[in-house]
Amino acid sequence: MSGKNVTVREATPGDADDLGRLLHDFSVEYDDETPGAAAFAARLRELLAGDETAAVVAGHGPDGFAIVRFRPSLYTPANECYLAELYVVPALRGNGIGRAIMDAVLDLARAHGCDHIDLGTSVDDVAARALYERMGFTNREGGPDGPSMLYYEREL
Numbered sequence: 001m002s003g004k005n006v007t008v009r010e011a012t013p014g015d016a017d018d019l020g021r022l023l024h025d026f027s028v029e030y031d032d033e034t035p036g037a038a039a040f041a042a043r044l045r046e047l048l049a050g051d052e053t054a055a056v057v058a059g060h061g062p063d064g065f066a067i068v069r070f071r072p073s074l075y076t077p078a079n080e081c082y083l084a085e086l087y088v089v090p091a092l093r094g095n096g097i098g099r100a101i102m103d104a105v106l107d108l109a110r111a112h113g114c115d116h117i118d119l120g121t122s123v124d125d126v127a128a129r130a131l132y133e134r135m136g137f138t139n140r141e142g143g144p145d146g147p148s149m150l151y152y153e154r155e156l
Contacts, residue, residue, distance in 0.1 A: 006097050008104040011055035011065065016045035018062050019055060026087040054112070056104045064088035064097050066105045070112050081109035083119035086128065098131050106135075120151035 011019060020041025027034035034040070044067075047053035052071070058064040067085040083105060088097045109117050119137070121128045140146040 006058050006063070006095075006100045007060070008056050008058045008100050010104075010108060011048060011057045013045045013048045015055070015057055015062070016041040016048065018057065019044050019065055019067075022062065022065055022087055022089075023067075023085065025089075026085065029090065054108055056101055056108060058088070058097050058101050058104075059092075061089065063092050064101050066101045068105055068109065068117075070109075070114065073116060076115055078115035079113045081105075081112065081114040081117040083117060086119075093127065098128075099135070102131065102135050120153075 017037075020037040020039070020043075023040045023044070024034050024037040026032075044053075044055070048055060053067065053069055055065055055067045064087055065085070066083060066087075069082045069084050070079050071082065073080045086098065086101060086105075088101070106117065119132065121132065123129075138144070139149050141149050
């Protein structure tokens, strides 16, 4: 399977079980805590029924997914999109599936009235960073010579 032959579509609440399984696998792969596939599925079923969260699934397995969140922009009358998660099944990476998912995410964000998209990723995730940079994302403020941007998080 290659990215050119993969089908990517917007997920529905009916995809929540598959998304929950993949999100659990993603968490396990990166040693993150996980409430389990069923708990993820229940939460995603709820979120996907609303207007602030959307997802895309790729392939028939499905073989990958992305989850995005929408919010009003402070700077323009448009919305912003946050790429919360992107995952491709490990055995299928490097075949263009991530690129196909990201193309669908950008189309979905535009369809939701977004004029900006942002994301956070690990410095160590070289493959993801390369994908994002090939797609025009930058971690430099104000252009290629600007300072590096950082993403911070904290549990509350």
